[in-house]
Amino acid sequence: xxxxxxxxxxxxxxxxxxxxxxxxxxxxxxxxxxxxxxxxxxxxxxxxxxxxxxxxxxxxxxxxxxxxxxxxxxxxxxxxxxxxxxxxxxxxxxxxxxxxxxxxxxxxxxxxxxxxxxxxxxxxxxxxxxxxxxxxxxxxxxxxxxxxxxxxxxxxxxxxxxxx
Numbered sequence: 001x002x003x004x005x006x007x008x009x010x011x012x013x014x015x016x017x018x019x020x021x022x023x024x025x026x027x028x029x030x031x032x033x034x035x036x037x038x039x040x041x042x043x044x045x046x047x048x049x050x051x052x053x054x055x056x057x058x059x060x061x062x063x064x065x066x067x068x069x070x071x072x073x074x075x076x077x078x079x080x081x082x083x084x085x086x087x088x089x090x091x092x093x094x095x096x097x098x099x100x101x102x103x104x105x106x107x108x109x110x111x112x113x114x115x116x117x118x119x120x121x122x123x124x125x126x127x128x129x130x131x132x133x134x135x136x137x138x139x140x141x142x143x144x145x146x147x148x149x150x151x152x153x154x155x156x157x158x159x160x161x162x163x164x
Contacts, residue, residue, distance in 0.1 A: 011047075014054075017057065017060075019040060019044075022039075022068045024119070025116070026043075026068055028116070028119045028123075039075060046067055076112055103153075113145055114149035114152065118153070129142075
């Protein structure tokens with residue numbers, strides 16, 4: 001990608017459009033709100049320093065999510081100890097929907113590659129082919145990740161997961 005200078009107003013617009021989804025992906029991968037905030041900051045810093053030229057909002061979103069995934073995977077590799085108990089990082093008492101809470105708790109038990117695929121497929125609405133492009137994996141690998149993630153979630157939740 002060629003370097004193009006991004007003005008402060010363009011950076012602010014992109015941040016406003018994309019920060020929440022970058023944060024949600026970071027949370028789902030890192031299972032830690034503080035680390036997720038660091039990952040969001042690093043993702044946007046990479047955008048600012050590299051100054052990519054986006055073709056459209058879909059390209060912008062895909063670039064940020066792919067960069068975020070890389071940042072998170074790098075952070076996970078650097079971790080040397082287990083995470084603190086989940087309750088220390090999330091206020092689990094604030095969930096209004098018990099089903100959503102159960103799904104979230106099941107989702108964060110998955111390996112990062114499965115969490116990323118499930119998040120991109122169900123929460124961001126990407127197709128398997130689009131996820132393959134974002135993650136730099138063959139479409140067949142993404143289909144296998146989705147199948148395995150659904151199986152694991154079904155086992156954890158004891159119910160059917162939508163396989164569309």
